[in-house]
Amino acid sequence: MKPSFYTMKNIFFFLFFFYSLLSFGQVNTGYSLIDAKMAAIPVNLTTSTDAIATYITANFKTETDKIRAVFYWTTSNISYDIANMYTINFSETIQEKIVRTLKTKKGVCIHYAVVFNELSQKVGVQSCIIEGYTKQNGKVSDLAHAWIAAKIDKKWFLFDPTWGSGYVNNGRFFKKINNYYFKAETAKIIASHMPFDYLWQFSNYPITNSEFYEGEIQINKTKKYFDFEKEIIKYNSLFEADQLWNSAERIEKNGLKNAMILERYEGKKQQLTYLRQNTNIEKLNAVVNEMNLAVVLLNDFIRYRNNKFKPALSDDEISGLIETPKKKLAKCQNAIYSVGSIGSQNAANVASIKKSIGAALAQAEEHSLFVKNYLSKSKIVRKTMFSTLARFGIPLN
Numbered sequence: 182m183k184p185s186f187y188t189m190k191n192i193f194f195f196l197f198f199f200y201s202l203l204s205f206g207q208v209n210t211g212y213s214l215i216d217a218k219m220a221a222i223p224v225n226l227t228t229s230t231d232a233i234a235t236y237i238t239a240n241f242k243t244e245t246d247k248i249r250a251v252f253y254w255t256t257s258n259i260s261y262d263i264a265n266m267y268t269i270n271f272s273e274t275i276q277e278k279i280v281r282t283l284k285t286k287k288g289v290c291i292h293y294a295v296v297f298n299e300l301s302q303k304v305g306v307q308s309c310i311i312e313g314y315t316k317q318n319g320k321v322s323d324l325a326h327a328w329i330a331a332k333i334d335k336k337w338f339l340f341d342p343t344w345g346s347g348y349v350n351n352g353r354f355f356k357k358i359n360n361y362y363f364k365a366e367t368a369k370i371i372a373s374h375m376p377f378d379y380l381w382q383f384s385n386y387p388i389t390n391s392e393f394y395e396g397e398i399q400i401n402k403t404k405k406y407f408d409f410e411k412e413i414i415k416y417n418s419l420f421e422a423d424q425l426w427n428s429a430e431r432i433e434k435n436g437l438k439n440a441m442i443l444e445r446y447e448g449k450k451q452q453l454t455y456l457r458q459n460t461n462i463e464k465l466n467a468v469v470n471e472m473n474l475a476v477v478l479l480n481d482f483i484r485y486r487n488n489k490f491k492p493a494l495s496d497d498e499i500s501g502l503i504e505t506p507k508k509k510l511a512k513c514q515n516a517i518y519s520v521g522s523i524g525s526q527n528a529a530n531v532a533s534i535k536k537s538i539g540a541a542l543a544q545a546e547e548h549s550l551f552v553k554n555y556l557s558k559s560k561i562v563r564k565t566m567f568s569t570l571a572r573f574g575i576p577l578n
Contacts, residue, residue, distance in 0.1 A: 212249045215241065219253045227258065228283055230296065234303035244333045245364070247304040248340070252363050255297045256346035261354040262287040290343035294327040297342045307332040311339075313376040314441050321394060325441050328362075328374055330381060337383045338364045341374065371398050377445040378428045379435045380416060383409055390438035422460070425453040461521040465531065468516045472538055475509035479545055482506065486548070489567045496556050503552050507545035513538050 218240055226232040237250045259282060266289055273281075275295050282292040294310045301308035308331040315326045328341040345362035347355050362370075367383040371393075379387035386404045388397065416424060429449035437443045482502045485491075490499060517535055555566055 212253070215246055215249045216253045216257075219250050220257070222254070227254075230279060230283070230299045230303055234300055237300070237304045241304075244306050248301060248306050248331055248333055248364070251297060251300045251304065251306075252340055252342060252345065253358070255293060255300065255342040256358050257356070258286055259293055259296065259342075259346060260287050260356060261343065261346065261349060262289055262292075263349065263352065263354055265289070290327045293342040293346065294329055297329050297340065301329070301331055309381075311374075311376050311381045312445065313374060313381075314439070315375070316373055316393065319396070321439070323439070323441070325445075326374070330367075330383065333364065337367060339367055339370045339374065339383075340364065341370075368398075368400070372396070377442055378431050379407075380409060380412055380428070380431055385409060387435070390436040390442060394438065422453060422456050425449050425456065429453065457521065458523050461523045462527070464520045465517070465523060465527075465534070468513050468520065469534060471509055471516075472513045472534070472541070475506040475513065475545075476541055478502075478506035478509070479541060479548075482548060483570050486551075486567070487569050489564075490555075500552055500556065503545065503548045507542070507549050510538060510542040510545055514542055 219237075222233070222236050226236050233254060237247055237254075241247045241250055262285075265287075278288070278292055278295050279299055282288040282296050288296075298308050298310050308329055311328050311330055313326060313328075314324070315322045326343075328339060328343070330337055330339055332338075339362075341362035345359045347357045347359070349355070371382060371384070371388065375390065375393045376382055379389075382388070384400075385407050386400050386402060387407055387409075388401075392398065416427060419427065429446055432442065432446045432449065435442075437446055485502060494502075514535075517531070517538060520531075523531065551566075555563055558566070
């Protein structure tokens with residue numbers, strides 16, 4: 182029986198908060214026809230992102246028109262959930278967030294962000310969720326936030342569907358689309374939105390967290406040039422573990438200025454640890470599978486030996502019957518010591534598996550010596566060499 186290993190899920194959450202917005206200047210966008218078309222979407226098409234995305238792609242062709250449709254639908258249909266602004270569901274997946282948001286038409290900023298991001302990608306616009314913190318009226322919020330970056334006509338723009346949907350005042354949410362947060366220039370939005378990872382500033386001269394606090398957001402070309410376009414391409418080509426490592430390095434480099442940044446930095450490192458442990462568990466399970474197969478083959482040999490090597494096989498075939506499981510077990514023994522850490526909670530299981538592999542290999546080696554001795558004898562002597570043996574068993578939990 183195989184040992185059980187529970188895959189550890191990366192569980193890191195931030196409390197996303199909708200900051201009270203009191204006054205923003207509105208921009209004349211010229212998107213009234215798109216907005217009107219999205220306002221007329223049939224209700225039965227608003228229960229899934231697939232249906233909404235299909236409606237958008239059927240009615241709009243350019244990336245700008247599509248992303249405007251995504252922005253309008255998200256900001257006009259989702260209301261900020263004040264009652265649950267401090268509620269965190271630690272087991273809710275992204276898809277579960279999306280389903281619940283579409284059903285209730287309520288959420289906090291992470292819900293706005295995941296819906297917007299999925300719609301954007303489903304209509305064919307490259308996008309990603311950005312996590313960071315914010316500042317308004319010179320005051321830095323002590324709660325994390327989430328917004329969106331999307332590449333429109335080969336250029337990155339920022340969108341905040343939460344702040345763009347209205348504002349909170351005196352404990353009440355007032356719906357009012359704020360176009361300042363639609364297709365915002367990255368150099369402007371940095372005044373109020375600071376990513377944890379400076380890669381997502383989309384700047385060749387990213388500012389530090391200290392500079393954000395001080396309002397020093399102007400481009401400083403005396404800094405080392407940062408080719409963010411190439412770095413994003415590189416980042417997207419990495420495995421998840423390498424992405425976490427690189428992101429954590431950038432977060433630390435930019436200054437662990439506040440508790441939110443530190444939490445994100447520590448979270449990245451923990452995610453990396455858990456991811457590596459999950460990978461190592463997969464490696465360990467592969468070793469266990471190979472060991473179990475080897476034990477089956479070893480027991481097949483023992484049964485054949487107990488039957489005095491009947492039916493008759495050639496010497497090479499008899500040798501192969503024991504050498505195959507022996508080689509597999511030797512391979513397992515080497516592999517299990519290179520698996521790496523899988524967490525202290527699995528240490529006892531690993532020790533048990535190592536012990537079982539060692540015992541099985543020792544028995545296989547004894548049978549191998551018997552076969553070599555057996556094959557060196559005459560046919561008459563061979564008949565006198567048998568005794569009944571017990572099968573090999575591994576008591577694994």
